[in-house]
Amino acid sequence: MIIDSIQNGIVIDHITAGKAMELYRILGLDKLDCTVAILKNVASSKLGRKDIIKIDREMDLDWDLIGYVDPTITVNCIRNGQLVEKRTLKLPERITGVLTCKNPRCITSVEQELPQEFVLTDPARRVYRCRYCETQSK
Ligand code: ZN
Numbered sequence: 001m002i003i004d005s006i007q008n009g010i011v012i013d014h015i016t017a018g019k020a021m022e023l024y025r026i027l028g029l030d031k032l033d034c035t036v037a038i039l040k041n042v043a044s045s046k047l048g049r050k051d052i053i054k055i056d057r058e059m060d061l062d063w064d065l066i067g068y069v070d071p072t073i074t075v076n077c078i079r080n081g082q083l084v085e086k087r088t089l090k091l092p093e094r095i096t097g098v099l100t101c102k103n104p105r106c107i108t109s110v111e112q113e114l115p116q117e118f119v120l121t122d123p124a125r126r127v128y129r130c131r132y133c134e135t136q137s138k
Contacts, residue, residue, distance in 0.1 A: 005081070006054055006055075006056055006078050006081075007078070007080060007081050008056075008057065008058055008078060008079055008080065009034075009054065009055050009056045009057050009058060009077075009078055010054070010055040010057075010058065010059065010061065010075060010076070010077055010078070011052065011053075011054050011055075011075070011076040011078065012052065012053040012054075012055070012066070012073060012074075012075050012076075013050070013052050013073065013074045013075070013076060014044070014046065014047060014050050014072050014073050014074050015050055015051040015052065015053065015070055015072075015073055016047065016050065016051070016070050016072060017040070017041055017047070017048075017049035017050055017051055018040075018051065019051060019069060019070050020038050020039075020040055020051035020052070020053055021038070022069060023053065023066065023069050023070065024036070024038060024053065026065060026069055026098070027061065027062065027065065027066070029053070029055065032055070032057070032059075034055065034056045034057040035054075035055075035056035036053065036054070036055050036056070037052075037053070037054040037056075038051065038052075038053055039051060039052040039053075039054070047072070058077070058079070061075065063075075063087070063089060063092075064092035064094075064095055065092075065095070065098065066089055067089035067090050067091055067092050068091065068092055068095050068098065070089075071089050071090050071091045072089075073088075073089050074086060074087065074088050074089070075087045075089070091120055091123055091126060092120065093119065093120050094117060094118060094119045094120065094131070095117070095118050095120075095128065096115050096116065096117045096118075097115060097116060098116075098118075099116060099118045099128060099137045100116050101116060101130040101132070101133065101135055101137075102135060103130065103133050103135040105133070106130060106132055106133040106135060107132045107133070108130070108132055114132075116130075117130075117131040117132075118130055118131060118137055119131050
């Protein structure tokens with residue numbers, strides 16, 4: 001498989017092997033009309049194996065969302081064939097609209113228009129709790 005090097009676009013690198021498809025779905029990359037390349041199980045000196053996603057276009061990404069899926073990721077922004085920005089990610093303090101509260105008595109289960117908001121309560125174990133009832137996300 002040959003992947004052209006990108007002139008203008010984004011390379012999402014150091015994705016934990018096996019997580020590229022989850023990221024692809026959660027970021028809605030299937031809705032893009034430009035070229036998106038997913039490389040799986042690439043040899044990496046840092047991670048052993050990693051996944052990479054290349055997007056052949058500049059676009060805004062939800063950094064919190066990427067950091068939530070996988071905080072080891074680095075994102076490279078490329079313009080005119082040059083690396084113009086390299087971003088490392090971390091777990092976001094709070095995340096909205098991704099996790100849903102499983103507590104049937106939670107106010108977000110009753111009032112569907114409320115945003116599902118979760119707060120990071122234990123960074124080491126990646127624990128998020130519902131902002132309203134403190135139920136753990138998983
Ligand atoms: Zn809740």
